[in-house]
Amino acid sequence: GAGVSQTPSNKVTEKGKYVELRCDPISGHTALYWYRQSLGQGPEFLIYFQGTGAADDSGLPNDRFFAVRPEGSVSTLKIQRTERGDSAVYLCASSLGTGINQPQHFGDGTRLSIL
Amino acid sequence: AQSVTQPDIHITVSEGASLELRCNYSYGATPYLFWYVQSPGQGLQLLLKYFSGDTLVQGIKGFEAEFKRSQSSFNLRKPSVHWSDAAEYFCAVGHSGNTPLVFGKGTRLSVIA
Numbered sequence: 001g002a003g004v005s006q007t008p009s010n011k012v013t014e015k016g017k018y019v020e021l022r023c024d025p026i027s028g029h030t031a032l033y034w035y036r037q038s039l040g041q042g043p044e045f046l047i048y049f050q051g052t053g054a055a056d057d058s059g060l061p062n063d064r065f066f067a068v069r070p071e072g073s074v075s076t077l078k079i080q081r082t083e084r085g086d087s088a089v090y091l092c093a094s095s096l097g098t099g100i101n102q103p104q105h106f107g108d109g110t111r112l113s114i115l
Numbered sequence: 116a117q118s119v120t121q122p123d124i125h126i127t128v129s130e131g132a133s134l135e136l137r138c139n140y141s142y143g144a145t146p147y148l149f150w151y152v153q154s155p156g157q158g159l160q161l162l163l164k165y166f167s168g169d170t171l172v173q174g175i176k177g178f179e180a181e182f183k184r185s186q187s188s189f190n191l192r193k194p195s196v197h198w199s200d201a202a203e204y205f206c207a208v209g210h211s212g213n214t215p216l217v218f219g220k221g222t223r224l225s226v227i228a
Contacts, residue, residue: 004158033215042119042205042218043159056215091158101166103149104216106158 002026004107006092012113015084021077021110025094032075033104034067035091043091049075050097082114117142119206119219127225128196136191136222138206148189149207149216150180159205165189176200201226 005024035043045059069075093104151159163174207216
């Protein structure tokens with residue numbers, strides 16, 4: 001079956017531009033997570049959705065970052081006025097529902113490079 | 116606050132040799148522990164998880180891990196490493212409820228002939 005799909009796989013843009021990163025979770029998964037992985041680091045939590053609502057956005061670094069999940073399936077992570085420090089791999093994961101017993105399944109990530 | 120420490124940044128082992136990757140966590144309650152593997156350019160694949168019960172857990176690809184509460188550790192082991200095991204390995208901790216995972220910085224495994 002299809003796994004978590006992230007598009008684009010790579011994105012190169014200039015400092016100051018706006019970017020959108022898309023995540024298609026596994027069908028039927030109600031929970032969706034965004035993580036950011038900088039070079040040489042482990043993934044760091046950004047935001048988590050349960051259904052359409054953001055259950056926890058405490059990991060978003062500042063107000064340039066925003067994410068939506070309007071229909072409870074596909075999610076878009078939006079970054080305004082990009083900075084070079086935003087360069088990283090952005091990972092999306094989904095799980096069947098709430099609770100730690102449901103493992104998170106990860107996509108291959110979007111590698112974002114800010115020039 | 117939760118935290119995970121993977122003391123070894125890079126480990127090299129010979130094919131066929133045994134492997135142990137270390138993971139220590141800091142957590143105020145019963146932790147839920149995970150090991151993920153990441154190949155270059157790929158996402159993370161779950162190897163195994165510990166929630167409760169038997170402290171020795173078996174995972175995919177011949178991996179196992181042992182939870183030791185007294186040492187706050189959850190080390191990953193494999194008795195005989197294959198060249199295809201070369202990858203980055205991440206230990207992670209979470210707790211019941213809706214909290215996302217906290218990851219360590221990872222250990223890169225190289226396998227030599």
